[in-house]
Amino acid sequence: MMQQKRVYIETYGCQMNEHDSERMLRLLESFHYLETKDPKQADLILINTCSVREKPEHKVYSALGRFKRLKEKRRTIIGVAGCVAQQEGERLLDRIPYLDMVIGTHAIPALPQLLGKIEVSRERVCQTSFDQNGKYLEAILPEKPVAKVKSYVTIMQGCDHFCSYCIVPYVRGREKSRSSREIIGEVKHLAEMGVKEACLLGQNVNGYGKGSEKELSFPKLLQRINEIDGIERIRFTTSHPKDLSDELIHVFSELKKLCEHIHLPFQSGSDRILKRMNRGYTKESYLEKIDRLKKTCPAIAVTADAIVGFPGEEEEDFKQTLNLMGTVQFDDLFSFKYSPRKRTHAAQFPDQVEENVKKDRLSILQNIQKEITLQKNQALEGNVEEVLVEGQSKQSDRDVTGRTRSNKIVNFEGDLSLVGKLVPVRITRAYPHSLRGESVRSSVFQFRVSEL
Numbered sequence: 001m002m003q004q005k006r007v008y009i010e011t012y013g014c015q016m017n018e019h020d021s022e023r024m025l026r027l028l029e030s031f032h033y034l035e036t037k038d039p040k041q042a043d044l045i046l047i048n049t050c051s052v053r054e055k056p057e058h059k060v061y062s063a064l065g066r067f068k069r070l071k072e073k074r075r076t077i078i079g080v081a082g083c084v085a086q087q088e089g090e091r092l093l094d095r096i097p098y099l100d101m102v103i104g105t106h107a108i109p110a111l112p113q114l115l116g117k118i119e120v121s122r123e124r125v126c127q128t129s130f131d132q133n134g135k136y137l138e139a140i141l142p143e144k145p146v147a148k149v150k151s152y153v154t155i156m157q158g159c160d161h162f163c164s165y166c167i168v169p170y171v172r173g174r175e176k177s178r179s180s181r182e183i184i185g186e187v188k189h190l191a192e193m194g195v196k197e198a199c200l201l202g203q204n205v206n207g208y209g210k211g212s213e214k215e216l217s218f219p220k221l222l223q224r225i226n227e228i229d230g231i232e233r234i235r236f237t238t239s240h241p242k243d244l245s246d247e248l249i250h251v252f253s254e255l256k257k258l259c260e261h262i263h264l265p266f267q268s269g270s271d272r273i274l275k276r277m278n279r280g281y282t283k284e285s286y287l288e289k290i291d292r293l294k295k296t297c298p299a300i301a302v303t304a305d306a307i308v309g310f311p312g313e314e315e316e317d318f319k320q321t322l323n324l325m326g327t328v329q330f331d332d333l334f335s336f337k338y339s340p341r342k343r344t345h346a347a348q349f350p351d352q353v354e355e356n357v358k359k360d361r362l363s364i365l366q367n368i369q370k371e372i373t374l375q376k377n378q379a380l381e382g383n384v385e386e387v388l389v390e391g392q393s394k395q396s397d398r399d400v401t402g403r404t405r406s407n408k409i410v411n412f413e414g415d416l417s418l419v420g421k422l423v424p425v426r427i428t429r430a431y432p433h434s435l436r437g438e439s440v441r442s443s444v445f446q447f448r449v450s451e452l
């Protein structure tokens, strides 16, 4: 019998990375690895990284530093996966002498073979070639029922947009969509395993199926997933404003399971900066799309990403960003200081903004958004919201936690028998990052809903 081994995975960055970590874990489980949350117990440590911005990239190197002692003590195998692995390749092996393995963004399916090589010969390995056959997109399915209520499902990967600041097209490759047959098969399988919410993932989900006449369009794919028994909720991320079609906006009013939430990064409110970013839309056309979304689905929550201090950004450009935020009133905003990324156009622009200006702008923007987010949350006080319960709350054993359809976190008193259930919850108190509520009987909920 094969000896049981333990793997510890540390993940930085986006949902795609979180999902990749889960896929690596599933793959390793069928090769006699069990997950451990304690790196000291691990036979294998994987650091799954992000290089989209500077901050998560630095974390990789500090994590590697932390694990050096373990390597010396236990001969733990150490690997780096994800965007930094893809970007740096062999250079990472040269730079970190105790690193055993570099797994590029398309190399996840090869993980067992790479590991086999190391175990047999202690050879150091690196795989960063792009796979033209799309094997890296294939599902790695759970064999047993999963304890999870939500699951990510990759529908496409890569990006063809080449925004001038962004490294994604270089580290994830060009857009490639999975076949709808495979995606639908995976969602059905997940539903059978107990998953209630499917979050469809891709760097540019509205580019789904592009270039393939035979494939379903993204709105049609959503319709088909909406028909799958057992799945109660559908979400997707991330959308590019340029590719957000009227057909896609329309499905928000049509599909019952599609949650009223869209993440639609705007990056900047200044047309001049948007042009230099190569975003392909203007502030006005972005606002028009938001308008159409809100008209089609008045309850829709809108979140976005924004960058401050992009090269050449003047006070006036920054004001336009604040102005756009004031107009849209985002439910939440993920905001970043621009960081130059290797190989991207914007890194070569001569008019880089000073670090302290970026810092000040970020802080002004975040303070304004904090207020807006709180007000948005406060507007829900007294409402009854449908909450999909995900598990025990971190704050109290007596509470469970879940999310509204608009993706807001709600904590309320309840036990673990509620996990996986849709519970009507009256919102009693709003906080900046979550809501407090109390469960109400379903008859009351139905009455309320029919009142609307």
Ligand code: 5AD
Residues within 6 Å of the ligand: 052, 053, 165, 166, 167, 265, 267, 305, 306, 307, 336, 337, 338, 339, 340, 341
């Ligand atoms: N600098 C700062 N933020 C960036 N993002 C992408 N590239 C950069 C960069 N070079 C942000 C964008 C994107 C999010 C995932 O990360 O806002 O939407």
Ligand code: SF4
Residues within 6 Å of the ligand: 159, 160, 161, 162, 163, 166, 167, 168, 169, 203, 204, 240
């Ligand atoms: Fe990067 Fe732009 Fe593609 Fe988004 S759309 S992944 S920001 S290149």
